[in-house]
Amino acid sequence: MGKLVVSLDGVVIKEVQITKDKTTLGRRPYNDIVIDNLAVSGEHAVLQMVGADVFIEDLNSTNGTYINGKAIKKQLLAHNDTVEIGKYKIKYLVDESGEYEKTMIMRPGAAAAAAAGAAAHANSGFGSLAGGQVPSMQPATIKVLNGAAAGREVALTKVVTTVGKPGVQVASITRRPGGYAFAHVEGASRPSVNGVPLTSDSIPLRNGDVIELAGTQMQFIHP
Numbered sequence: 001m002g003k004l005v006v007s008l009d010g011v012v013i014k015e016v017q018i019t020k021d022k023t024t025l026g027r028r029p030y031n032d033i034v035i036d037n038l039a040v041s042g043e044h045a046v047l048q049m050v051g052a053d054v055f056i057e058d059l060n061s062t063n064g065t066y067i068n069g070k071a072i073k074k075q076l077l078a079h080n081d082t083v084e085i086g087k088y089k090i091k092y093l094v095d096e097s098g099e100y101e102k103t104m105i106m107r108p109g110a111a112a113a114a115a116a117g118a119a120a121h122a123n124s125g126f127g128s129l130a131g132g133q134v135p136s137m138q139p140a141t142i143k144v145l146n147g148a149a150a151g152r153e154v155a156l157t158k159v160v161t162t163v164g165k166p167g168v169q170v171a172s173i174t175r176r177p178g179g180y181a182f183a184h185v186e187g188a189s190r191p192s193v194n195g196v197p198l199t200s201d202s203i204p205l206r207n208g209d210v211i212e213l214a215g216t217q218m219q220f221i222h223p
Helices: 099-104 108-125
Strands: 003-008 011-017 022-026 045-050 053-058 065-067 070-072 074-076 082-085 088-093 129-133 141-144 153-155 158-165 169-176 179-186 202-204 210-213 216-221
Touching: 053 065, 158 210, 169 210
Parallel strands: none
Antiparallel strands: 003 011, 003 088, 022 045, 045 053, 053 074, 065 070, 065 082, 082 088, 129 158, 141 153, 141 216, 158 169, 169 179, 179 202, 210 216
């Protein structure tokens, strides 16, 4: 029997056994697999079990469904395939060895080291990038204003860019038809824009806005 292991930035957040003929995945709470993130559509994809085979089908989602880095509409899943939805990675496994979980779940003792590693990763590449390439229009950029990466600029060339430190504070910047939106993803405290903590699910970003999260300040630039 197959199972799905859902992870965010290398950290497993849930594991789901595929036991039904039809398993839905999306942001809305009525889905069998709920991923509450703006990069995920309300009804994003469906998994269908036909005998021993499992197919995944994208339900015309906004940001698409990817398998091993390639956009798909409907595809048969093979053992060890990685489904990418937004910044989430979903590993499809058909055995019960549990090796994937043992290597991916962060134990409490490793949390500090992992957070430090994530901070270094965030400073060098500033978060993970997910989603399809955005064509045509000149992409916006974010410029880091403080810390070891001060002065670094990162172009927002993907549909969704995540920034911050996994396990501490993470936010997303999503490219939409009308511009860019900023949203809180995880963390006990919320990030701020121009000194005002984020209170809604997401807010539009404007040129010159200063974002602060996980102790890092960055400026959104989109002339």
